[in-house]
Amino acid sequence: MFRQRIADWIFRSRSPEKPPVILVQRRIFIIPSRTGYFFAFVLVLLLIASINYTLSLGFFLTFLLAGMGSISMLHTFRNLAQLSISPGKVDAVFAGETAHFSLVLTNPSLPRFAVGVKRTKLRDAEPSFGDVASRSSTTFSIPMVAEKRGYAVCGRLEIFTEYPVGLFHSWSYIDFNMRCLTYPKPDTAGGALPSNARGDGVGNIAVAGDEEFQSLRAYRAGDTPRQIAWKALAREQGLLSKEFGATASADFWLDFDSDTLQHLSHEERLSRLTWWILEAERRQVPYGLKLQRQSFQPSTGHIHYEKCLKGLALFGLNLEPSDD
Amino acid sequence: MINQGALTLANIMWLLAAMSFVIAPHVSHLPAWVTATCVAAGLWRLWIARKALRAPPWWLMAIITVAITVGAFFEYKRLFGREVGVTLLIVMLCLKVLEMKMKRDVLLVIFLGFFLALTNFLYSQSIFMGAYMFGCVWIFIATLIGFQRINTEATIRERVIPAAWLMLQAIPMMLVLFFLFPRLSGPLWSMPQENQAISGLSDSMTPGDISSLSLSDAIAFRVDFESVTPQSQELYWRGPVLARQSGRGWTPISTEERSQLNFEKRSPPIKYRVTLQPHNKTWLFALDLPAALPAEAQGRAFFLADFQMRSREPVSQLIAYDVTSYLGYRTLDPLTPIDRQNSLRYNSNLNPRTIAYGKKLAEDNPDPKALVEKLFTLYNKEFTYTLEPPKLGVNSMDEFLFETKQGFCEHYAGSFVLILRAAGIPARVVTGYQGGDINPITKQMIVRQSDAHAWTEVWFDDLGWLRVDPTSFVSPLRINRGLSAAVGPQGAFNIMMEADKLGILRQLRYSWDAVNSQWNQWVVGFNADRQRNLFENFGIRDVDWRSTGLALLIGIFIAGGVVGGVLFWRVYQTQKEPVVAAYDRLCAKLALLKSNTGADLTRTPEEGPMDFLQRIASHHPRLVPELKPLFDQYIALRYGQLQEQGQGRGQGQGQGRAKRPSHRRGQPSGHADRLPNRTAADATAQFILGVRRFRTSRTTNSTAR
Incomplete structure (x- = not known):
């Protein structure tokens, strides 16, 4: 599309941008919408009828509507102008799930209505719409299916509006280089945790007793609420975490290069490992992860879990150093 | 979707x-x-x-x-x-x-x-x-x-108010386009005329036609006289001329077209402009006799040999034209044999007594003038002028002349012409309007349907066609003062007007008429001619599409620019809360202070009020007693319990996710927190006042001491 090409040219070396971006005059484009062209056609009909029947009030009506239409251009423009835009938080997802990018629009002045945000990469992307009340902000959520592990890139976003009368389409582009960490798709058919994750013949790790309470230790960041000794907390003994029987017996390692995974492809192994991490985390079995040169010491808890999954997500991918 | x-x-x-x-x-x-x-x-x-x-x-x-x-x-x-x-x-x-x-x-x-x-x-x-x-x-x-x-x-407000703004902001552009957009003088293509019947004169006259019109207050046309307004008895607005007797009534006969009327002018010219309401007929009314066709007509109007002025197309919209008439005239065209024949023909099967009377009258009075004189005495003595004459039968003129002797103008005109024709004097019926009412506000004459009238024209060999109005024989008041003077007020409105002794209703009616007249002139009747006049008023002659286009562009530019400027200005005005604005003013005042040590006392963007006050205190300790309460107030208003309502609301809505369905509707409680918090408002006002009173110059002097 012509519009697309103009915008491509104007934004050719700009992205990514530093938030917050304020939609100033030169960032906002405006052209008549299809409705606008239809309206113009109706105006021509009104004008012809007025001329032909010499209807003075018809001229008034025609010109009132023509004036209204042209003034609406300013109103549509104004519905975007001076909005301040910054990226919102994005939660990591598993491949195949929908990532929700978010964009925060802050309005310093008059209320804005029916503002839409959509990705420009997809032709028929379903936009998300919202209003931004005066001196407040609204978070727009932009859904996108994360197909592969790694980073799902949101790409350039179009912020657009046709409010108040729909005769003009006003839009602006913005690119914060938003990306969503995508974990490998868990291999749900991966079955239970391997009895010998290491593949060295030691098969007696007592994972069966994993629910058995062993001892209390000081709370570490990343411990799940399930691990917290609520009773101890109630007795005012401070924040303690429970340690379970199984963790004490042996370190439990998940290894990318283990023999049990030899028959699987690269990606299948990552999927299988992801599934096992989910399983281990669910059952509170401390686990370690070896990804060739990278290794994560056995532990449990949210932070450990996210670290491992991120390792899996980015394993072997050539990425520019991330800032997070 | x-x-x-x-x-x-x-x-x-x-x-x-x-x-x-x-x-x-x-x-x-x-x-x-x-x-x-x-x-x-x-x-x-x-x-x-x-x-x-x-x-x-x-x-x-x-x-x-x-x-x-x-x-x-x-x-x-x-x-x-x-x-x-x-x-x-x-x-x-x-x-x-x-x-x-x-x-x-x-x-x-x-x-x-x-x-x-x-x-x-x-x-x-x-x-x-x-x-x-x-x-x-x-x-x-x-x-x-x-x-x-x-x-x-x-909400209703969110629909109605933006819509009103859009329309109001469109008005300047609408006016520019309305007055400057090039107007065509005719339709693009002619449409089949589907004329609705509009009450007014018709092209035939039977007794009862005009008296039914006399109840109508509708305006036929308006007249602006250039200098002199003629007397009421001189105001004969010629409409259709009816020369053929048919049945009980009179109908027109076709006559030849003229581009000029041939007559001797015997009085000073009267110049005036007629604004004619659409009547869907081709008559263009003018005072007897118009000197020339209106300049605006440009071939779209013509005269008939019987002095009528006509339009080629039915008048289906408001039109205006300038005419010059000579109220004193002597027609110069000879009476052709065909004219004579047409003006003498009558139906000899009807009204035998009238015809016999006419013939006898001719024998007794060989001089036509004496004969007319005789008829004047007859009508004047024995007849009464009334809007509700008795019903008449087949020989209506016989019954009227010899039995009922009560009638309206059409009875007098009809019977008069019939008697003269029987007496061998060429005569014909003329219909139109007689008189008019001056609106004291606009000085404009209003001619209404109730002014419809019928009179006659009589041929005298030495004088040509001469107007004779038999109604004036019966009721001179009708001609000199108008219909209501002659027969009393007609219609509910006029009766009310008559009862209104102070003239308030009359005044209102004239004012309303003045408004309507302006509306007609500037809105309904604004056409290519008026547009040209408008340009000429601004000193632009020889208007062509280029000057119109230029004027239009400049006009749109100005109209759009003014409105656009205001709109832009409003969007770039980020509405600061009053408290923040006042605090900024206070900081600006403090920034003007130069400390003894030469340190800059401009507040840095990340500096909080407490830190800022501390910094000022270290340089200007004497300022502290005055500044401390102000800063305390500011902190309380901005961060404390007395938070301003606008701020609180804004943050409350900030968490709203875009996809949340119609959160506006489900927010009836929104009104509660919008209610003005009296303490907060008072504190805000007090703070603003405090900032306004704070003078750096005064305090600087005190520090110097």
Whole structure:
């Protein structure tokens, strides 16, 4: 599309941008919408009828509507102008799930209505719409299916509006280089945790007793609420975490290069490992992860879990150093 | 498309309301079944919207459409033309409303709704209609705004107020376009004329025709006299001339066209401008006798040999023309044998007594002037002038002249001509208007339908055609003072006016008429001629499309620029809360201070109020007693319990996710926290006042001491 090409040219070396971006005059484009062209056609009909029947009030009506239409251009423009835009938080997802990018629009002045945000990469992307009340902000959520592990890139976003009368389409582009960490798709058919994750013949790790309470230790960041000794907390003994029987017996390692995974492809192994991490985390079995040169010491808890999954997500991918 | 369709109940109701308002004025001339269909379609649509039902199936819509088209054909006997076109547009639009499914359909309905508003002007271009349609357009735009909202429902304020602003901001551009857009002087293509009957003179006269008009207050035309306003008895506005007696009445005969009337001018010229209301006939009224065709007519007007001025096309819209008349004249054309024959012919089978009387009168009075004199005495002595004469039979003139002796102007004119013809004197009936009423506010003469009149013209060999008004023999008051003076007030309104001794009603009526006259002049009658006059008033002669185009562009630029400027200015005004604005002012005042150490006391962007105060205190300890309470107030207002309502609200709504369905509607509690918090307001006012009172100069002096 012509519009697309103009915008491509104007934004050719700009992205990514530093938030917050304020939609100033030169960032906002405006052209008549299809409705606008239809309206113009109706105006021509009104004008012809007025001329032909010499209807003075018809001229008034025609010109009132023509004036209204042209003034609406300013109103549509104004519905975007001076909005301040910054990226919102994005939660990591598993491949195949929908990532929700978010964009925060802050309005310093008059209320804005029916503002839409959509990705420009997809032709028929379903936009998300919202209003931004005066001196407040609204978070727009932009859904996108994360197909592969790694980073799902949101790409350039179009912020657009046709409010108040729909005769003009006003839009602006913005690119914060938003990306969503995508974990490998868990291999749900991966079955239970391997009895010998290491593949060295030691098969007696007592994972069966994993629910058995062993001892209390000081709370570490990343411990799940399930691990917290609520009773101890109630007795005012401070924040303690429970340690379970199984963790004490042996370190439990998940290894990318283990023999049990030899028959699987690269990606299948990552999927299988992801599934096992989910399983281990669910059952509170401390686990370690070896990804060739990278290794994560056995532990449990949210932070450990996210670290491992991120390792899996980015394993072997050539990425520019991330800032997070 | 559910989130974008916006075919919610409220939106549908707005659309139906807008449609009802715009169709309402049409109802009076729509067939009843069409109105019924429209109402049914609207109610059905409302029901669909309420119960979230499906639209009627396409085949049912097709059947209804065909049925209506056939019905319209039987009603109007055609499918093309103005009346049937308007009817079909209305009913089809109602059906479209019934079956619309998407936003696109809605837009179509709204835009064609604007067209429907325009069709109302085909029937009336009065001030009321203009104002009413302005209101209709307002509702339509409000409806359109509602449909543009996505996911959230617009409140009434959010529809009506932006719509009003849009329209108000469009007005400058509308006026520029209205006055400067190049106007054509004729239609693009001629449309078949479907003339509605407008009450007024007709081209035949039977007793009772004109007396029925005398009840009508409707305005026939308005006249602006350039300098002298003639006396009432001189104001004979010539309309159709009726030279043939047919049945009980009189009809015109065709005469030849003229471009000039041949007469001797015997009085100073009277110049005036006639603004003629549309009457759908070709008569152009002028005082006897006009010197030349109006310059504006440009071949579209002509004279007839019997001194009538005519237009080639029926006058279907308001027109204005300048005429110069000579009230004293002597016609110079000889009476041709055919004219003589036409002016002497009468039906000898009817009214035998009248004819016999005429013949006897001719024997007794060989001099035509003496004969007319004789008739004057007869009418003056024995007849009465009344609006409600007794009913007359077949030999109506006989009955009138010899039995009832009561009649209106048409009786006098008719009987007079018949007697003269029987006596061998050529004569004919002339109809038109006599007199007129001066509006003291505009100094404009108003000629109403009630001024309709019939008089006669008599041929004298030495004088030519001479006007003789037999009504003046009977009731000189009618001619000198007007109809109500002669027969008393007619119609409820006039009777009320008569009772209104202080003249308040009369004053109101004249004022209203003055307004209407201006409306006619500047709005309804604004055409190519008036546009040229407007340009000439600004000193632009020889108007061509280039100067009009230039003026139009400049006008649009100015109109759009002013409105646009205001709009831009408003969006770039980030509305600071009063407290923040006042604090900024305070900091600006403090920034002007130069400390002894030469340190800059401008507040840095990240500096909080407490830190800032501490820094000031370290340089200007004497300022602290005055500043401390101000800073405390600011901290309390900004961060403490007395938080300003605007701030609190803004943050409350900030968490709203875009996808949340219509959170505006489910927020009745929103009103509660919008209520002004009295303590906060007081504290804010106090703080602002404190900042205003704070003077750096005074305190600087005190520090110097």
